[in-house]
Amino acid sequence: MKALKIYARAWQGVLKYRWPILFLYVANLATTFIVTSPITFYFKSKFERSDVLNQKEGFDVSMVLEFLNNYGSALGPMLYLLIIVIVFSYIFSIYTSSAILYAVVSNNQYIVLRSFWNGGLNYFWRILRLSLYYLITIMIIGFVSYRFSLFMGINILEVHSDWEFIQKLSISAILFVLLAFLVLMVKQYAKLQIAAYNQPFITGAVMKGSGFVFKNLISAGLLSGLNIVLMIVAVFILIQLRNVIPTHLWALTFLIAQVILILKIAARIIHLDSCFKLYLDLEGRQRTD
Amino acid sequence: MDGNNLLYWIALICFANFLSAQKVETGRANYDIEVSLDTRKKKLTANSMITWTNPSDQAVSELQFHLYYNAFKNTSSTFMQESGRFSLLTKSLKEECHWAFSEILELKDEAGNILTGEFIAPDDGNEADQTVYRVALMQPVPPGGTSKYFMKWEAKIPKSMVRTGYNQDYYFFAQWFPKLGVYEPAGMRYERQGAWSCHQYHALGEYYGEFGDYKVTIEIPDTYIVGASGQKVEEVIRNGRKAVTFEVKNVIDFAWTCSPHFQTHEEKWQDVDIKLFYYPSHAKFVDRYFTAVKQALTYMQEYVGNYPYSSLTMVDSPIHGLFAGGMEYPTLFSSLSSNLLPSGFKAPETLVVHEFVHQYFMQMVATNEQEEPWMDEGITTYYEGRIMDHYYGEEQSLFQMAGIQMGNQEYNRYEFWSSDNPQVADNSFMAREFVHGGYGPIAYNKTAMMLRTLEGILSRSKFDEIMKIYFETWKFHHPCGLDFIQIFQDNISNEYLKELQFDLNLFFEQALYGTAICDYRVTSIENENQLITGGLSENLDDCEPFSVEKNKNYYNASFVLERLGDMILPVEVKVEFESGRQEFIVWGGKERSKAFSFSGTGKISKVQLDPNRKLILEKNFIDNTLSLEQNKSYRKYTSRFKVGIQNLLDFLNFLS
Numbered sequence: 024m025k026a027l028k029i030y031a032r033a034w035q036g037v038l039k040y041r042w043p044i045l046f047l048y049v050a051n052l053a054t055t056f057i058v059t060s061p062i063t064f065y066f067k068s069k070f071e072r073s074d075v076l077n078q079k080e081g082f083d084v085s086m087v088l089e090f091l092n093n094y095g096s097a098l099g100p101m102l103y104l105l106i107i108v109i110v111f112s113y114i115f116s117i118y119t120s121s122a123i124l125y126a127v128v129s130n131n132q133y134i135v136l137r138s139f140w141n142g143g144l145n146y147f148w149r150i151l152r153l154s155l156y157y158l159i160t161i162m163i164i165g166f167v168s169y170r171f172s173l174f175m176g177i178n179i180l181e182v183h184s185d186w187e188f189i190q191k192l193s194i195s196a197i198l199f200v201l202l203a204f205l206v207l208m209v210k211q212y213a214k215l216q217i218a219a220y221n222q223p224f225i226t227g228a229v230m231k232g233s234g235f236v237f238k239n240l241i242s243a244g245l246l247s248g249l250n251i252v253l254m255i256v257a258v259f260i261l262i263q264l265r266n267v268i269p270t271h272l273w274a275l276t277f278l279i280a281q282v283i284l285i286l287k288i289a290a291r292i293i294h295l296d297s298c299f300k301l302y303l304d305l306e307g308r309q310r311t312d
Numbered sequence: 313m314d315g316n317n318l319l320y321w322i323a324l325i326c327f328a329n330f331l332s333a334q335k336v337e338t339g340r341a342n343y344d345i346e347v348s349l350d351t352r353k354k355k356l357t358a359n360s361m362i363t364w365t366n367p368s369d370q371a372v373s374e375l376q377f378h379l380y381y382n383a384f385k386n387t388s389s390t391f392m393q394e395s396g397r398f399s400l401l402t403k404s405l406k407e408e409c410h411w412a413f414s415e416i417l418e419l420k421d422e423a424g425n426i427l428t429g430e431f432i433a434p435d436d437g438n439e440a441d442q443t444v445y446r447v448a449l450m451q452p453v454p455p456g457g458t459s460k461y462f463m464k465w466e467a468k469i470p471k472s473m474v475r476t477g478y479n480q481d482y483y484f485f486a487q488w489f490p491k492l493g494v495y496e497p498a499g500m501r502y503e504r505q506g507a508w509s510c511h512q513y514h515a516l517g518e519y520y521g522e523f524g525d526y527k528v529t530i531e532i533p534d535t536y537i538v539g540a541s542g543q544k545v546e547e548v549i550r551n552g553r554k555a556v557t558f559e560v561k562n563v564i565d566f567a568w569t570c571s572p573h574f575q576t577h578e579e580k581w582q583d584v585d586i587k588l589f590y591y592p593s594h595a596k597f598v599d600r601y602f603t604a605v606k607q608a609l610t611y612m613q614e615y616v617g618n619y620p621y622s623s624l625t626m627v628d629s630p631i632h633g634l635f636a637g638g639m640e641y642p643t644l645f646s647s648l649s650s651n652l653l654p655s656g657f658k659a660p661e662t663l664v665v666h667e668f669v670h671q672y673f674m675q676m677v678a679t680n681e682q683e684e685p686w687m688d689e690g691i692t693t694y695y696e697g698r699i700m701d702h703y704y705g706e707e708q709s710l711f712q713m714a715g716i717q718m719g720n721q722e723y724n725r726y727e728f729w730s731s732d733n734p735q736v737a738d739n740s741f742m743a744r745e746f747v748h749g750g751y752g753p754i755a756y757n758k759t760a761m762m763l764r765t766l767e768g769i770l771s772r773s774k775f776d777e778i779m780k781i782y783f784e785t786w787k788f789h790h791p792c793g794l795d796f797i798q799i800f801q802d803n804i805s806n807e808y809l810k811e812l813q814f815d816l817n818l819f820f821e822q823a824l825y826g827t828a829i830c831d832y833r834v835t836s837i838e839n840e841n842q843l844i845t846g847g848l849s850e851n852l853d854d855c856e857p858f859s860v861e862k863n864k865n866y867y868n869a870s871f872v873l874e875r876l877g878d879m880i881l882p883v884e885v886k887v888e889f890e891s892g893r894q895e896f897i898v899w900g901g902k903e904r905s906k907a908f909s910f911s912g913t914g915k916i917s918k919v920q921l922d923p924n925r926k927l928i929l930e931k932n933f934i935d936n937t938l939s940l941e942q943n944k945s946y947r948k949y950t951s952r953f954k955v956g957i958q959n960l961l962d963f964l965n966f967l968s
């Protein structure tokens with residue numbers, strides 16, 4: 024219950040992060056426009072004088088495929104741009120992650136953009152290393168889950184029914200999700216270690232972070248779980264609304280998607296903020312015990 | 313019919329009328345088989361009595377049998393050589409020695425003479441291939457005569473092979489018995505002289521069989537449940553074994569399946585007993601099977617012809633038996649369903665409908681699948697699309713889930729145009745000749761698109777009328793492609809074709825036996841403000857004042873159409889004017905580019921080629937319309953794409 028309270032309290036203070044949230048949203052929007060413009064202009068040039076898209080009500084996959092069949096070869100270079108931008112965006116996300124971390128542990132009343140900006144530089148290299156460790160770990164977990172599913176026998180020619188296949192596949196998937204969730208939590212508290220105690224080495228931070236997670240598995244798990252559920256609900260709402268809102272009201276759907284994106288950005292910051300509060304609370308209590 | 317000479321085919325199309333094609337009577341091959349399944353040794357032991365009638369006016373001195381299971385006897389068989397792609401299934405055979413074979417132990421004629429023979433490889437001369445067995449007769453079968461043969465044979469069953477075999481305790485028997493090829497007398501399928509059509513077993517392309525009556529008694533462990541072609545007429549249980557007898561008349565093949573896990577469900581449609589064999593975990597698909605098959609029965613009866621048999625058996629293959637799923641045999645077909653697929657995905661319905669339509673095209677209209685695969689797969693795919701779109705919606709009949717959807721025929725078109733090279737082959741190719749791809753895209757998809765285009769040009773009612781004639785004329789016979797074409801030639805008047813500006817022969821030449829691409833577009837629209845002459849002419853008295861008012865709306869409006877592909881088809885054009893007026897034109901489509909102009913009609917706002925989407929062979933629908941007004945609907949797609957990228961970029965933050 025403590026986790027719930029802390030999470031709610033963190034959301035109450037969401038406004039203090041308004042500038043970082045706005046900055047992150049604008050950065051996302053700008054990058055999106057840069058990377059999608061060549062493709063959308065190209066798409067527009069082929070369709071703006073045609074009315075094939077009007078001939079069908081909903082989202083007409085067949086006309087998208089028609090576009091790809093006839094004009095798809097030109098998309099190659101544009102997709103390269105997309106991949107390059109994604110790589111840069113990943114590096115930029117390391118920067119913003121460390122900025123968020125700085126903002127969270129600074130305990131300032133308000134986070135001005137300048138301090139947020141400076142904060143990014145503070146932990147950049149350490150967060151980069153942490154992120155790479157994280158990616159490698161996730162890959163290892165993926166591989167282990169895959170091997171595990173093979174070990175259980177998910178060969179379609181060997182199972183008796185597709186239910187058996189689904190069960191075995193689900194067990195592997197659950198294994199993967201649980202392990203990945205655990206690693207995600209460790210990454211979260213390792214970050215706090217880096218910032219709050221200015222840990223110079225990643226391994227130390229990861230050890231301490233893991234120690235905390237395992238010691239307080241229920242509270243930490245509940246907090247992270249809450250955050251993930253919130254994200255899932257947001258995405259679910261978007262999908263549901265998209266099904267309900269007629270496709271010609273695309274602007275409305277787009278607007279709702281923006282609100283949900285802002286909410287997701289806020290939730291990411293609030294999650295770290297609440298983890299930090301939980302950490303202080305639990306570690307503080309243990310120290311007094 | 314041999315050979316893949318395009319000019320030969322084209323000449324035949326043009327002269328088909330004069331070649332006095334004959335609807336030659338088929339032979340008959342009746343089988344009375346008693347077979348016993350050994351589930352421990354994975355073997356079949358059997359006695360067959362074969363009664364063969366010679367359809368020709370010449371004596372026949374040899375028989376040719378298919379021994380399909382020998383395709384799985386070694387790695388050098390033609391089937392194994394050609395089927396590298398099926399490595400998932402052939403793996404167990406190669407690595408675990410699950411080799412299979414079919415062996416004739418003894419063959420006698422009515423007089424008791426022991427007959428012997430040899431393996432031949434008529435298609436590729438491959439000596440290691442033992443899938444065709446030629447037997448020399450002591451007494452030739454006289455013209456129109458009937459002879460009986462008695463055969464003892466055994467077969468080792470392959471494990472998880474394409475279309476047939478066993479896995480765990482699921483068995484599916486197709487091409488399981490030594491089966492006569494088809495003796496084609498002179499005149500049948502434009503054959504110049506009588507000969508056996510008995511192809512080796514190939515990786516691509518399926519079967520061709522003679523019509524006959526089957527009585528098959530299957531002996532299996534009594535815990536097994538058996539389903540087969542035809543009706544069950546007797547069941548005897550003795551000493552832990554049961555013998556079940558099935559009978560079916562006037563079919564080209566016989567297939568059966570058994571497993572101790574089968575559940576069955578039966579329903580009736582008119583006089584047809586429909587039965588489904590399925591595993592317990594698939595009970596929820598029973599309704600979907602029966603709904604789809606009844607829809608297909610109703611539709612085919614209305615638009616093609618009657619289903620004359622009293623039984624129809626469906627088999628829902630279990631997941632470990634998917635190697636045999638989605639196959640068609642007389643009065644029995646197998647399909648697939650999966651708990652892994654979302655319910656919005658209509659794969660089981662599509663397969664049920666497709667395999668059922670094969671009862672008409674390749675079973676009743678018994679074409680040669682190995683030589684002309686388009687005649688069964690293509691025509692079947694065409695009706696599959698029509699039935700699926702009719703009952704499940706043109707835009708949803710393939711899938712409808714998570715806010716996106718697609719129709720069966722739309723997907724069919726996409727499959728063709730997205731294939732590596734849509735011009736890699738044409739439909740004069742035999743199945744095994746599609747060596748560089750194109751078997752699926754051309755024999756299945758392109759044929760279906762060709763038929764939809766033909767239907768569009770002729771009108772659906774005319775097309776249906778001709779297909780009914782085709783079915784009635786050729787059911788229980790062996791037509792070839794030219795017989796199909798000839799039905800169209802004979803049943804459409806020249807006046808009708810002239811009115812449509814449609815060259816039927818050129819159409820089959822280009823769309824069926826050619827690789828021409830159909831691609832038209834609207835290139836430009838021009839609205840030029842024209843001045844009505846005013847001012848002085850030769851005589852001063854004729855001076856006409858220039859009228860601004862009169863000239864304001866006087867335009868010379870024109871547009872240009874282009875033919876980018878080689879295929880020539882009549883094209884309907886819809887022209888819309890700013891005033892709301894509409895004009896319809898039919899262009900013969902021959903010229904590479906053609907301008908059309910209108911005077912005094914005001915500005916053209918939009919030109920639409922093929923407004924009713926009749927030319928399904930068209931490569932690009934997008935440039936078939938040109939409108940001067942900017943259309944904003946693309947935004948519903950680009951905005952969704954942007955949101956997708958936004959979320960992708962946002963997701964990167966999870967990694968850092």
Ligand SMILES: [Zn+2]
Pocket residue numbers: 666670688689692
């Ligand atoms: Zn088929």
